[in-house]
Amino acid sequence: MFTDYEDDEYEEFVHDEERFHNEQQDDDETSRDVTLELRELERESPLTSATEDAVEDGATGDAAEKSGSRKRKTTAEEDEIAETIAQLHSAHLCSDCACSSRYCFTGNSTAKHVRLTPFLLNxxxxxxxxxxxxxxxxxxxxxxxEKAFWPVANQPDEIGDIALLASCRRANGSKPNSASVVINNxxxxxxxxxxxxxxSANNTTAAPSTPSICRPIPPQASPAKPARMNIPEFCRTFKLSDDILQCFEPLQFAGPHVLExxxxxxxxxxxxIAQRASLHFAEAEWKKGKKAL
Known part of the structure; x- marks a missing residue:
């Protein structure tokens, strides 16, 4: 038989065990909830990081697109010219160590080096x-x-005056300047x-020479000036028809000097047409100073 005291202790012990067991269950449930929350966070984190990466990639792509749009795109013709220039570089690489140019054309008759500048290559x-x-x-x-590919000495037949003058000046400049002494014998x-x-025996005086008479050249006669006359006098003097004179009357010309x-x-x-031809002939004769036909 247990005493009342022992019964109370036993009940208290049982109560403590139940309370401990309940607290342990609560802790297990709490830890389980925390674990579930962590797992849910882990599931959400890849999506979030992927979204952030996509946003960053989008921003980077936009920036690259904007920067690329600022650069001028070459045309197909420019690409073909650049490719052809590269072929010319390969074909005309200068192998002469004494030449200062990397690319030269030496296909002229004297194999003179022509420096292939960017302009000539283009x-x-x-x-x-x-x-x-x-x-x-x-x-x-x-x-x-383009004359630059062909030196002046190798150009066919047609050589400009400026190019010829330049070649002569270069030729004269290459010669040494030596003072020439002329001896008068x-x-x-x-x-x-x-x-x-x-x-005195050997002194024979020469006969004085007769001075030649220099006659001045007579001045050339100046052409006669055309005579001043009115239109009726002009028509009568140079035998123009009355029809021409009648045509001139309404025009009221002062004289033949205004016809030109x-x-x-x-x-x-x-x-x-015939009257105009006769008029021009008479006008030409009048300008020569003639006073009649």
């Missing part, structure tokens, strides 16, 4: 793409298209100077 490539006759990787455009005047000092200022279109309104 001209050559454009001519190839334009399918200019006779132009290929080995042959540049002809002199009539003419002793004809020396005998006349020594004549008074020679012996009248256009043929105005004269055609009043004169026929």
């Amino acid at each position: 001209c050559w490539a454009s001519a190839i793409l334009a399918k200019m006759e006779g132009v290929d990787i080995e042959t540049p455009p002809p002199p009539e298209e 003419d002793f004809a005047g020396l005998a006349a100077l020594l004549m008074p000092f020679l012996p 200022y009248i256009e043929n279109t105005i004269l055609d309104q009043h004169l026929s």
Whole structure:
């Protein structure tokens, strides 16, 4: 038989066990909930990181697109010219160590080095793409298209005055400037100077020369000035028809000196072709100073 005291202790012990067991269950449930929450967070985190990466990639792509749009895109023709220039570089690489240019054209008759500048390369490539006759990787455009490929000495027949003058100046500049001394071996005047000092026996005086008479050239006669006359006098003097004189009456010309200022279109309104021809002939004779035919 247990005493009341022992019963109370036993009940308290049982109560403590139940309370401990309940607390342990609560802790297990709490830890389970925490574990579930962590797992849910782990599931959500890849989506979040993927979304953030997508946003970052989108921003980077937009920035790259914006920066790319600022750069000018080359055309298909420019790409073809660049490719052709690369072929010209490969075909005309200068192997002469003494030459200062990396690319040269030496296909002229004297194998003179022509430096292929960017401008000449562009001209050559454009001519190839334009399918200019006779132009290929080995042959540049002809002199009539671009003279720089062909030195002056190698140009066919047609050489400009400026190019010829420049070549002459270069040729003269390459020659050394040496002062030329001219020796005069003419002793004809020396005998006349020594004549008074020679012996009298050998001194024969020459007969004085007759001075030549220089007559002035007569001045050329100046052409006669055309005479001043009115239109009726002009028509009578140079035998123009009365029809021409009647055509001039409404026009009221002062004289033949004004005819050169009248256009043929105005004269055609009043004169026929034959009358206008006669008028021009008479005017030409009048300007020569003639006073009659």
